[in-house]
Amino acid sequence: MFRILKxxxxxxxxxxxxxxxxxxxxxxxxxxxxxxxxxxRSLTIREVDTGSCxxxxxxxxxxxxxxxxxxxxxxxxxASPRHADALVVTGPVTxxxxxxxxxxxxxxxxxKLVIALGDCAINCGVxxxxxxxxxxxxxxxxxxxxxxxxPPRPVEILKALADIREKQQSSGK
Amino acid sequence: MTDRLSVExxxxxxxxxxxxxxxxxxxxxxxxxxxxxxxxxxxxLHGQMHGRLALLFAVDGRPIAQTYELHYLFAxxxxxxxxxxxxxxxxxxxxxxxxxxxxxxxxxxxxxIRDLFGLIPQGHPDLRRLIRHEHWPKGTHPLKKDFSWDxxxxxxxxxxxxxxxxxxxxxxxxxxxxxxxxxxxxxxRFSVAGEPIMQLEVRHFWKHRGVEKLFEQQLLTAAxxxxxxVSGDTTIGHSLAYCQAVETLLRIDxxxxxxxxxxxxxxxxxxxxxxxxxxxxxxxxxxALPHAHxxxxxxxxxxxxxxxxxxxxxxxxxxxxxxxRDVDTKMLAETVNELNRIETDFSELESIIVANAxxxxxxxTTGVLxxxxxxxxxxxxxxxxxxxxxxxxxxxxxxxxxxxxxVNVALYRYGDVRARxxxxxxxxHESIRLIREIRHNIPTGPITGEPSRSPHHGEWALxxxxxxxxxxxxxxxxxxxGQIHRCKVRDPSFVNxxxxxxxxxxxxxxxxxxxxxxxxxxxxxxxx
Numbered sequence: 001m002f003r004i005l006k007x008x009x010x011x012x013x014x015x016x017x018x019x020x021x022x023x024x025x026x027x028x029x030x031x032x033x034x035x036x037x038x039x040x041r042s043l044t045i046r047e048v049d050t051g052s053c054x055x056x057x058x059x060x061x062x063x064x065x066x067x068x069x070x071x072x073x074x075x076x077x078x079a080s081p082r083h084a085d086a087l088v089v090t091g092p093v094t095x096x097x098x099x100x101x102x103x104x105x106x107x108x109x110x111x112k113l114v115i116a117l118g119d120c121a122i123n124c125g126v127x128x129x130x131x132x133x134x135x136x137x138x139x140x141x142x143x144x145x146x147x148x149x150x151p152p153r154p155v156e157i158l159k160a161l162a163d164i165r166e167k168q169q170s171s172g173k
Numbered sequence: 174m175t176d177r178l179s180v181e182x183x184x185x186x187x188x189x190x191x192x193x194x195x196x197x198x199x200x201x202x203x204x205x206x207x208x209x210x211x212x213x214x215x216x217x218l219h220g221q222m223h224g225r226l227a228l229l230f231a232v233d234g235r236p237i238a239q240t241y242e243l244h245y246l247f248a249x250x251x252x253x254x255x256x257x258x259x260x261x262x263x264x265x266x267x268x269x270x271x272x273x274x275x276x277x278x279x280x281x282x283x284x285x286i287r288d289l290f291g292l293i294p295q296g297h298p299d300l301r302r303l304i305r306h307e308h309w310p311k312g313t314h315p316l317k318k319d320f321s322w323d324x325x326x327x328x329x330x331x332x333x334x335x336x337x338x339x340x341x342x343x344x345x346x347x348x349x350x351x352x353x354x355x356x357x358x359x360x361x362r363f364s365v366a367g368e369p370i371m372q373l374e375v376r377h378f379w380k381h382r383g384v385e386k387l388f389e390q391q392l393l394t395a396a397x398x399x400x401x402x403v404s405g406d407t408t409i410g411h412s413l414a415y416c417q418a419v420e421t422l423l424r425i426d427x428x429x430x431x432x433x434x435x436x437x438x439x440x441x442x443x444x445x446x447x448x449x450x451x452x453x454x455x456x457x458x459x460x461a462l463p464h465a466h467x468x469x470x471x472x473x474x475x476x477x478x479x480x481x482x483x484x485x486x487x488x489x490x491x492x493x494x495x496x497x498r499d500v501d502t503k504m505l506a507e508t509v510n511e512l513n514r515i516e517t518d519f520s521e522l523e524s525i526i527v528a529n530a531x532x533x534x535x536x537x538t539t540g541v542l543x544x545x546x547x548x549x550x551x552x553x554x555x556x557x558x559x560x561x562x563x564x565x566x567x568x569x570x571x572x573x574x575x576x577x578x579x580v581n582v583a584l585y586r587y588g589d590v591r592a593r594x595x596x597x598x599x600x601x602h603e604s605i606r607l608i609r610e611i612r613h614n615i616p617t618g619p620i621t622g623e624p625s626r627s628p629h630h631g632e633w634a635l636x637x638x639x640x641x642x643x644x645x646x647x648x649x650x651x652x653x654x655g656q657i658h659r660c661k662v663r664d665p666s667f668v669n670x671x672x673x674x675x676x677x678x679x680x681x682x683x684x685x686x687x688x689x690x691x692x693x694x695x696x697x698x699x700x701x
Contacts, residue, residue, distance in 0.1 A: 003525050004462065010521075014469055018476065047355045051380045054697045055405025055486050058449075060355045062475070065468035079353035095326055096306045096379045097358060100350050126399050131315055131324040132383035151405065153485065 015069045021155045023148070025163060032144045036164050038111055039085045042074035043165055045115070046084035046108065050101050051133065052091030055151040056118040060088065062154040073162050081105075086113040086164075092124040092133040093140055105141045113164070115145040117157065122146050180222070180249055180256065187217055200570070201246075201255035201635065208269060211260050215245055216275045218256060224249040225551050225564075228646050229282035230661040231290045235318040237631060241292060243269060244648075246635070251569040255635065262292065271297035278551035281671060289316040289385075304378045304700075307331030315386050316659075322386045336374055338364040343371065346682060350379045357696035361685070368681040373674045380700040388660035393419050393628075393651060394493050396660070400647075401488050404664055404698030409435075409442040410640025411647075411662070411698075412491035417572060418649040419493045421634035423624035429574075431495030431622070433615040436574040437508075438487050438496070440604040440611075443641035444512075445474040447597040447604075448519070450693050454594050455526060457687040458535040466522050470515055477511055480504075495621035505612045512605045523598060536591035540688030542676040543588055550672040554643015554665045556692055559596045560588035566639035578610045588676075590691040627655065642666065642695065664698030 028036075036043075047060050063070040064077065078084045081104045093101055105114070116137045119125040127133050137143055147160045181202060184191055191214070194203040206214060218224040224247035234240045245258040262269060271294035273280045283294040284303040291314035294300075305313060308328045314320060337345070343366050350358035360376040384403055388396055400415035401408045413435055420427060427435075452467025475485045482490050482498050490498050500508070526532065542552070547560040557564055565582040567575040583599035585592035633650035643665030652658030673692050677685055 003521075003528070007466070007521055007525060011466070011469070018472070019479070048351060049357045049380070051382050052357075052697065053402040053405035054357055054695060055402075055408070057355050057357060058406055059485075061449075062468070062472060065472050066465050067469060067472045077355065081351075091380070092382065094380055094382055095309070096381055097350070099308075100358065100379070104351060126402050127382045127384075127387065129323045130383035130387055131320070131322060131326060132381050132386075150402075150488070151486070153479075 014066050015072070016067070018067055018155055021153065021159050023152070023156055025147070025156060025160045028145065028163060032113070032164075035111060035144060036113055039113075039165075041165055042076070043086055043161065044076045044078045044084050045086045045088050045161070046078050046081045046104070047088045047090070048081075048101060048104050050089060050091045050097040050121075050137070051094035051127070052118060052120055056090035056120075059151045059154050059157060060090075060117070063158060068154050068158055070158060070161070073158075073165060075161050075165070081108040084108050084112070086115055087141075088115045088117050089121050089137045089141075089143075090117045092120045092127045092130075093135060093137060095132050095134055098134050098140060101137070101140055113144045114141055115147065115160075116143045117147050118152060119148055119150045122148060125150060180253055183222060184214075184218075184256075187221070188214060201257050203257045203259060205259050205261075208260050208262070211245070211258060212270050212272050212275070215247075215258060215272050218247045218249065218258075219276045222249050224256060225548075225553075226276055226278040226282075227255070227551070227644070228648070228661070228663050229279055229286070230648060230663075231286045231292060231316075232650060232659045233290065233316060233318045239264060241290060243286070243292075245272070246646075248564075248569075251564075267291065268293050268295050270295055273297050277549045278668070281667065288314070290314055291317060301334060304381050306378065307333050315383060320386075322383070322390050333376065335362050335376070336372065338372055340366070342366050359696050363682055363685070365682060369679050370677050370682060370685070373677050373685075375670055375674055377670065377696065378700045380697050382701065384701040385660055385662060388657050388662075389652075391657055392655050393422065393649070393657055394655070396657060397491060397493065398489075400662075401486075401491070403662055403701065404666075404695040405486060406446055406695065407442070407640045407642065407645070407664070407698060408486045408488055409438045409491065410638055410642075410645050411664075413439060413573070414636050414638040414640075414645045414647040415649070415660075416491050416493050417636035417638065418634045418647045420622075421636065422628040422632060422649065422651055423493070424626050425494045425622045425624050427495050427622050428619045429616045430499075430618045431620045433574040433611050434496045434500060434620065435491070436578070437500070437608060437611050438482075438490055439573065439638070439640070440607050441474065441478060441481075442487060444601060444604050445471050445478070446641045447601050448474065450690070451526070451594055451597055451601075453690050453693070454536070454590065454687065455532065457690045458532055460529065460532050463522060463526050466518075470518055470522075473511070473515060477508065481508065492621065494623065495619070497621075499620050505615070509609055509612050512608055516602065516605050519601060533591065535684075535687070536594060537587075537589055539590045539684050540676045540680055540691060541587070541589045542672055544586065546675045547588065547672060550668065550675075552669055552672045554639075554669065555593060555596050555600070555641075556669050556672070557643065558583055559585050559592035561586040564644070566637045566644050570637055572636075572638060574611065574614075578607060578614065580607065590687055593691040631658070633659075640665065642693070642698075643669070662698075662701060664695055664701075666694035666696070666699040669694050670699055
């Protein structure tokens with residue numbers, strides 16, 4: 001017990017100890033802003049991997065670590081699409097995952113946002129054209145927000161997610 | 174040379190008519206065999222000489238030859254050459270004899286060959302589709318040369334037959350492909366009676382992206398970005414294995430400094446992944462404190478990677494011939510200083526983790542993979558070393574700078590979750606020690622070498638790298654004009670996934686995430 005306390009005291013607060021984003025995030029389209037209005041200042045997301053190389057997953061996981069601590073912005077990660085406001089989709093959509101992606105989209109209650117995370121989800125990246133890849137996410141379900149990068153840095157993801165929330169605030173008033 | 178003779182002599186003694194091919198540059202002995210003799214010799218290598226089936230792959234010889242070649246690669250002992258058995262299927266012949274009945278480790282390889290090439294392993298006990306999910310049209314075999322890489326596939330109706338256990342009180346629990354956490358897709362089918370798991374069937378290949386076919390569309394020197402994206406968490410492992418194979422083909426002499434830097438990057442990758450895993454194992458027993466600390470330290474390592482190379486995953490660092498980015502003396506010193514601080518930090522955390530009795534209670538005897546089962550599956554890497562399989566490419570077949578900075582291999586025998594965590598903890602300290610050695614011994618000089626020749630059509634090379642999960646194998650074969658004719662990728666996950674089905678038997682479903690995490694296998698690297 002003493003050891004644990006000592007460790008916690010010695011470590012202190014690490015939240016926010018990360019370099020700033022290099023890529024500026026694009027401003028949200030007005031229709032997306034409107035679509036996200038009902039979520040107000042919190043956003044519950046469900047992550048779906050449709051064939052990524054798993055680097056995007058690692059960066060999504062990094063969002064929950066004490067350094068980025070995504071929960072402080074009211075962003076939660078749900079275990080089921082039925083609890084989600086937004087789907088975060090990574091990877092090109094493979095032939096084998098196509099149906100699963102459409103199912104997940106159907107299972108997510110309206111209103112919902114779809115966020116394409118990483119170059120593969122946006123334009124298939126290095127896997128473009130393969131027999132086993134059916135195209136980017138937007139070919140199968142409507143995409144509202146795009147976060148480019150291979151993979152995007154956590155701070156860039158964080159900024160894009162926080163943007164969706166923050167713009168709400170100003171437009172909601 | 175004596176080692177080479179000893180394996181050769183043993184084989185010669187058992188099979189007097191067997192003559193190896195003249196040695197090539199690959200540190201291997203190659204035997205061309207008739208199909209009928211192959212199973213017998215493979216059985217001898219596996220059973221009598223304790224050879225591990227490291228890889229089984231097929232090559233479509235067209236357009237040069239109207240044949241399919243099957244290659245069986247065996248690893249016999251440490252610091253010994255590879256043994257490769259090659260057999261040919263000529264003309265319209267589509268059947269080959271399965272070796273799965275006697276060498277269990279061949280089971281997924283043979284099913285893979287059937288799916289991708291349409292060759293049928295006769296006598297294989299399980300001929301269900303593996304990579305081709307049931308909706309793939311009949312007759313789709315993507316790695317055949319007459320199958321175009323950008324074919325748009327149709328869909329058909331079909332059902333996958335899971336193995337069923339029937340009886341009173343037996344239930345099936347399907348999980349996936351989309352899971353509750355932020356992890357990759359895969360399907361698990363449990364059969365349970367009450368709490369304990371009676372059977373688990375793993376159904377993967379949801380993420381099959383056609384990586385091996387995509388390689389065939391690339392030039393030898395241009396495919397590094399694709400190799401980096403086979404499994405994102407193993408960026409360096411895969412790109413290094415790919416580069417080494419190409420360097421063997423182009424006869425590039427990689428400068429010493431580049432080899433040291435390669436070891437540095439490989440150990441950095443091992444560090445951040447192992448740290449993440451130790452935390453995640455604790456988290457799956459609902460012990461959140463070490464998880465928070467480990468993910469904090471992992472983040473420090475990722476930021477260190479970013480400062481060193483401009484990429485948190487060390488992307489764009491490896492290139493054919495050496496490394497694309499140098500690390501200057503000041504940066505190296507800073508890296509070692511940061512790692513020293515991280516080691517102190519982690520050691521404190523380690524003593525907290527080890528002292529926790531309730532955690533130990535959850536980890537010990539959970540998900541036991543016995544040495545026998547591990548050997549039968551040819552299990553490698555961290556999982557193997559936790560089950561008493563003493564294997565590490567860095568020591569057994571030194572690459573990069575490991576011939577000059579020897580590695581101490583962590584080895585545990587219990588095969589439970591705790592052993593797998595202990596292997597990772599030991600390797601974290603070992604990696605930091607290795608990086609200190611690298612800093613101490615790194616020579617000055619150039620960081621890339623030049624090719625000294627261009628390879629002929631049909632030449633090929635094998636390369637092995639000990640990634641953080643285990644042994645990564647690449648076989649690269651040249652085609653016309655510097656194109657790739659065939660690139661076989663073998664991530665350790667492909668070998669270790671079937672073994673998890675045995676490690677969970679008798680455990681309860683709530684322990685499955687914990688066992689799965691302690692294996693922490695790649696779905697992307699497995700599905701390709």
